[in-house]
Amino acid sequence: xxxxxxxxxxxVGGTMWAASAGLLAWCARKIxxxxxxxxxxxxxxxxxxxxxxQMINFSIPGTGSSGHLGGGLILAILLGPHAAFLVIxxxxxxxxxxxxxxxxxxxxxxxxxxxxxxxxxxxxFIYKPLAGANxxxxxxxxxxxxxxxxxxxxxxxxxxxxxxASGISxxxxxxxxxxxxxxxxxxxxxxGLATATVVAFVARARPxxxxxxxxxxxxKPALIGLGIAxxxxxxxxxxxxxxxPDGLEWSIAKVSGREEVGGGxxxxxxxARVQEKTAFLPDYGFQPAEEPAAEGEPGPEPxxxxxAGTTVSGVVGGLLVLLVAGxxxxxxxxxxxxx
Amino acid sequence: MAHGGTVQRMDExxxxxxxxxxxxxxxxxxxxFAFLVAVMSFPRHEVVALAPYVLYPVALxxxxxxxxxxILKKLLVAAPxxxxxxxxxxxxxxxxxxxxxxxxxxxxxLSFASILARFALTVSAALALVACTGMxxxxxxxxxxxxxxxFAVQLxxxxxxxxxxxxxxxxxxxxxxxxxxxxxxPSLRVYGxxxxxxxxxxxxxAQRIYGAMLARGFDGEIRILGTARWxxxxxxxxxxxxxxxxxxxxxxxxxxxxxLLTGELR
Amino acid sequence: MSHHIVEARDVHYTYPGGHEALRxxxxxxxxxxxxxxxxxxxxxxSTLLQHLNGTLLPARGEVRIGDDPVTxxxxxxxxxxxxxxFQDPDDQLFMPTVLEDVAFGPLNHGLxxxxxxxxxRAALERxxxxxxxxxxxxxxxxxxxxxVSIAGVLALSPDVLVMDEPSSNLDPRGRRRLMELLKSFxxxxxxxxxxxxxxxxxxSRVILxxxxxxxxxxxxxxxxxxxxLMLAHGLERPHSLRHRHPH
Numbered sequence: 001x002x003x004x005x006x007x008x009x010x011x012v013g014g015t016m017w018a019a020s021a022g023l024l025a026w027c028a029r030k031i032x033x034x035x036x037x038x039x040x041x042x043x044x045x046x047x048x049x050x051x052x053x054q055m056i057n058f059s060i061p062g063t064g065s066s067g068h069l070g071g072g073l074i075l076a077i078l079l080g081p082h083a084a085f086l087v088i089x090x091x092x093x094x095x096x097x098x099x100x101x102x103x104x105x106x107x108x109x110x111x112x113x114x115x116x117x118x119x120x121x122x123x124x125f126i127y128k129p130l131a132g133a134n135x136x137x138x139x140x141x142x143x144x145x146x147x148x149x150x151x152x153x154x155x156x157x158x159x160x161x162x163x164x165a166s167g168i169s170x171x172x173x174x175x176x177x178x179x180x181x182x183x184x185x186x187x188x189x190x191x192g193l194a195t196a197t198v199v200a201f202v203a204r205a206r207p208x209x210x211x212x213x214x215x216x217x218x219x220k221p222a223l224i225g226l227g228i229a230x231x232x233x234x235x236x237x238x239x240x241x242x243x244x245p246d247g248l249e250w251s252i253a254k255v256s257g258r259e260e261v262g263g264g265x266x267x268x269x270x271x272a273r274v275q276e277k278t279a280f281l282p283d284y285g286f287q288p289a290e291e292p293a294a295e296g297e298p299g300p301e302p303x304x305x306x307x308a309g310t311t312v313s314g315v316v317g318g319l320l321v322l323l324v325a326g327x328x329x330x331x332x333x334x335x336x337x338x339x
Numbered sequence: 340m341a342h343g344g345t346v347q348r349m350d351e352x353x354x355x356x357x358x359x360x361x362x363x364x365x366x367x368x369x370x371x372f373a374f375l376v377a378v379m380s381f382p383r384h385e386v387v388a389l390a391p392y393v394l395y396p397v398a399l400x401x402x403x404x405x406x407x408x409x410i411l412k413k414l415l416v417a418a419p420x421x422x423x424x425x426x427x428x429x430x431x432x433x434x435x436x437x438x439x440x441x442x443x444x445x446x447x448x449l450s451f452a453s454i455l456a457r458f459a460l461t462v463s464a465a466l467a468l469v470a471c472t473g474m475x476x477x478x479x480x481x482x483x484x485x486x487x488x489x490f491a492v493q494l495x496x497x498x499x500x501x502x503x504x505x506x507x508x509x510x511x512x513x514x515x516x517x518x519x520x521x522x523x524x525p526s527l528r529v530y531g532x533x534x535x536x537x538x539x540x541x542x543x544x545a546q547r548i549y550g551a552m553l554a555r556g557f558d559g560e561i562r563i564l565g566t567a568r569w570x571x572x573x574x575x576x577x578x579x580x581x582x583x584x585x586x587x588x589x590x591x592x593x594x595x596x597x598x599l600l601t602g603e604l605r
Numbered sequence: 606m607s608h609h610i611v612e613a614r615d616v617h618y619t620y621p622g623g624h625e626a627l628r629x630x631x632x633x634x635x636x637x638x639x640x641x642x643x644x645x646x647x648x649x650x651s652t653l654l655q656h657l658n659g660t661l662l663p664a665r666g667e668v669r670i671g672d673d674p675v676t677x678x679x680x681x682x683x684x685x686x687x688x689x690x691f692q693d694p695d696d697q698l699f700m701p702t703v704l705e706d707v708a709f710g711p712l713n714h715g716l717x718x719x720x721x722x723x724x725x726r727a728a729l730e731r732x733x734x735x736x737x738x739x740x741x742x743x744x745x746x747x748x749x750x751x752x753v754s755i756a757g758v759l760a761l762s763p764d765v766l767v768m769d770e771p772s773s774n775l776d777p778r779g780r781r782r783l784m785e786l787l788k789s790f791x792x793x794x795x796x797x798x799x800x801x802x803x804x805x806x807x808x809s810r811v812i813l814x815x816x817x818x819x820x821x822x823x824x825x826x827x828x829x830x831x832x833x834l835m836l837a838h839g840l841e842r843p844h845s846l847r848h849r850h851p852h
Contacts, residue, residue, distance in 0.1 A: 002420075004417075004420060004421040004458060004461070004462075005375055005378075005379055005457065005458075005461035005462070005465075006421045006425070006454050006455075006457035006458035006461060007421060007424060007425070007454065008379065009379060009380065010376045010379050010380045013379065014376075024487065024490060025487050028487040028488075028489035028490060031489060032489065032559075035559065037549070037552075037557065037558070037559040038545075038546075038549050040492060040496070040549075040552075040557075040559075040561070041496065041545045041546075041548040041549045041552065041699065042542070042545040042549075043493055043496070044492075044493060044495075044496020044497050044499065044500055044545075044699075045496070045500050045504065045541045045542070045544055045545040045548070046541065046542075046545070047493065047496070047497035047500075048496075048497055048500035048501045048503065048504040048505070048541070049504050049537065049538055049541040051497075051501050051504070051505065052501075052504040052505040052507065052508035052537065053508065053534055053537065055505065055508050055509065055512060056508060056511070056512050056530070056533060056534060057524040057530075058524050058525055058526065058527050058529075058530035059523055059524045059525065059526055059527075061526075061527065066524035069534065086489065086490060086493055087493065087497075089490070090490065090493045090494050090497050091497065093494060094346075094494065094497060094498065094501070096465070097465070097468075097469045097474075097477075098345060098346050098349050098469060099345060099413075099416075099417070100413050100414070100416070100417035100462045100465060100466060101417065103375070103461055103462070103465065104371070104372075104375060104461070104465045104468075105372075105375045105376065105379060105461075163424070167383060168383045168450070168453075168454060168457075169424050169425065169427065169428065169454070170427055170428040170430075170431040170432045170447060170450065171424060171427045171428075171431065172431070175427075193527060194527075194530070194534075197527045197528065197530060197531030197534075198530075198531050198534045198535050198538060200531060201531040201532050201534075201535030202535045202538055202539060205535060205539060206539060209538075209539065209542060317387070317390075317591075317592065317593030317594050317595060317596035317597025317598065317599075317600070318386075318387040318388075318390040318593035318597070319390075319593075320593065320596050320597060320600060321390040321391050321393070321394070321592065321593050321596060322390055322393055324394070325390075325391075325393040325394040325397045325398075326397070328394060328397060328398050328401070329397040329398065329400070329401040329407075330401070331401075332398055332401035332402045333401045333402075333404065334357055334402075334404040350741065354740075474701065475701040475702060475741075478701075495700075495701050496699065498701070499699055499700070499701060499741075499742070499743075500699075502743050503695050503743070544695075544696060547691065547693065547696040548696050548697075548699055550655070550660050550691070550696075551689075551691050551696050551697040551699070552699070552709075553660065553680075553684070554658055554660065554684055554688075554689045554691075555684070555688075555709055555710035555713060555757065555758070555761065556681065556684060556685070556710055556713030556714050556761075557713060558681075558713060560713075562709075562712040562713065562718075563705065563712075563718075564704070564705055564708055564712075564718045564721065564722055565718055566718075566722075
């Protein structure tokens with residue numbers, strides 16, 4: 001479920017890297033300022049706990065399947081937003097480095113999608129105000145489920161935005177959202193249940209391990225949080241809707257291939273303009289139509305221009321290069337040394 | 340999911356001795372980053388021009404003595420999501436494109452092939468980086484490149500205690516399995532208790548580790564020995580590959596090579 | 606400033622949950638002595654040990670190392686003189702490689718990286734673990750981990766070595782190696798342990814703790830041979846003493 005490098009552009013990857021790295025640096029500084037040195041081993045061990053917890057499943061009531069903890073929300077509950085964000089980022093980094101679960105340039109996206117929303121939106125604005133002091137009540141369970149669902153929906157939505165803005169995948173915005181949302185709703189419920197049950201146990205067994213929600217039971221922060229979430233979703237949807245009259249119809253038309261050029265071009269034009277303004281590699285965008293045609297081509301084709309690489313020379317040369325690479329691979333292998 | 344096993348295998352590979360392993364972590368990190376940016380910056384229907392990039396991961400992995408079968412296995416495991424999303428491309432992008440030999444194919448197939456190629460390239464480059472460097476040297480190198488110390492420390496601690504906590508989790512899971520009749524996963528309540536115990540034990544361990552750190556003078560700052568030295572070989576490695584990536588990005592090398600070959604044949 | 610005397614004066618300690626672990630413990634250990642702290646589970650051995658380097662501070666009474674009382678302010682300084690080896694080596698070996706872990710102490714106390722690395726290598730040499738310097742800790746056996754954690758403490762050149770169950774989880778060879786190592790140290794040694802045979806071999810004096818109080822104190826043979834005393838406090842006479850012929 002983590003984004004791969006194959007589906008994003010350097011512009012999108014770079015932007016999200018900047019956002020995540022900036023937030024990471026800020027969190028690191030905040031943690032230093034607390035002078036709580038205890039956090040150093042605690043964050044490391046809790047990150048390992050999150051990893052380990054993914055080995056154990058529970059039966060989802062009512063279905064035949066099982067689920068496990070993701071960890072973003074429970075980390076925020078135990079450590080607070082700043083330390084939690086750091087731990088989530090570290091877990092995602094190890095997953096990317098060791099398990100190839102998520103790309104390295106996509107890591108910035110993944111850290112944002114799976115770290116920012118649970119730690120800085122779902123936890124402070126939804127879980128904390130709604131859960132109440134006693135973590136074993138139905139109210140606390142509901143708060144966990146709601147917070148997890150919203151956190152994951154926002155994350156899934158970001159995945160769609162990032163993938164669409166990159167322009168590598170052809171999946172249209174509407175279909176992608178329709179694909180991701182229900183799946184992540186289910187995942188969110190599972191996450192909420194897992195989080196709630198563990199928190200309930202720990203809060204009963206060792207109350208001081210779960211920091212109590214500071215402040216009153218005011219619902220204002222929760223409403224603010226829901227408002228932010230609604231704005232983000234609403235803004236993106238309306239922007240998308242302005243380019244296409246009806247999301248579902250457009251998706252269907254796209255699949256059938258008829259309205260493709262018209263609808264697609266309008267969206268891509270919009271995105272291209274946005275990207276030109278924000279990208280640091282404006283030439284490496286997803287506007288294949290602007291790429292200069294290679295020599296010997298029959299001439300630029302209407303969108304999408306797929307001129308480069310489809311000539312005989314190109315294919316022959318490509319095969320040659322692959323052969324060279326293979327030979328180099330064989331030649332560079334270390335000699336078998338008797339150990 | 341054998342988490343500990345995967346990490347352990349990677350650590351074993353990273354502990355090997357080879358010219359690739361001896362390169363400075365910073366050099367490998369910078370080259371990997373440039374590689375990823377270059378590959379990801381291609382237009383989405385580009386396939387053939389990506390071919391030269393195969394040289395880098397293959398060269399590094401071979402030099403490092405990393406088994407090909409291991410790489411392939413990891414690629415297969417990581418493939419599903421990208422594959423799944425990529426498969427929509429041929430469905431949605433029906434613009435016909437002429438291939439050499441008179442074949443016509445939907446442009447979506449080209450971009451799908453491109454996605455597959457990107458996937459294989461980016462994932463193998465990332466794996467090569469870690470397998471030829473290891474967590475320890477990588478974190479130290481990244482820190483010298485600007486990674487915040489607190490985050491590098493977090494990565495190292497996480498890596499260190501991953502096995503320990505995973506082992507405890509494995510034992511708990513085994514203990515549970517021994518007492519479960521039908522092999523089903525436990526109920527929410529039992530799960531909460533199981534993970535709750537694991538969590539409390541983990542927190543207790545963190546407390547003990549903190550005590551051990553204090554006992555040897557911990558004052559909030561983790562200091563490292565830092566023995567990596569940048570050599571001429573590292574500089575050559577970095578500039579050489581960066582130049583190659585740039586050349587392969589701006590010129591269609593396969594095209595050029597192919598034309599040379601076919602031109603000569605004619 | 607003499608670090609050579611370890612003294613506890615009427616130490617009381619109660620855990621946050623309410624459990625009164627130490628109820629007035631007093632003793633005096635002089636330079637170079639090898640003293641064992643024995644007693645049943647829950648006697649307060651670990652709690653007592655944690656008072657010796659300032660990890661815990663007494664609710665009443667005081668602990669003195671040399672001329673210094675152990676307080677929050679003096680604790681950092683005291684920890685240079687009193688090295689503590691914990692029960693679970695995994696809690697103690699937290700750095701990525703063995704060498705870096707052993708160098709942790711010296712680096713924290715202001716040594717430059719090269720000097721710290723030198724100290725670390727010397728300490729590893731001392732415990733016979735030089736070959737493992739670049740390995741990650743999890744690859745080591747229990748005995749090797751124990752040796753490395755001792756090296757990590759030795760690297761600070763302490764005057765006093767405090768150990769909590771050092772022979773637990775060791776196979777016979779590992780245990781034998783540990784005992785030879787301990788016998789070769791000239792530091793003051795304070796060892797909390799269930800391993801009474803180790804006590805007979807390595808230590809000269811014994812403090813018997815039960816229910817947070819010192820129930821007996823004296824030379825090893827004298828205390829451990831007292832069968833009724835041992836049985837009364839959840840212990841038993843070690844076999845090596847059983848079969849000793851009186852001189």
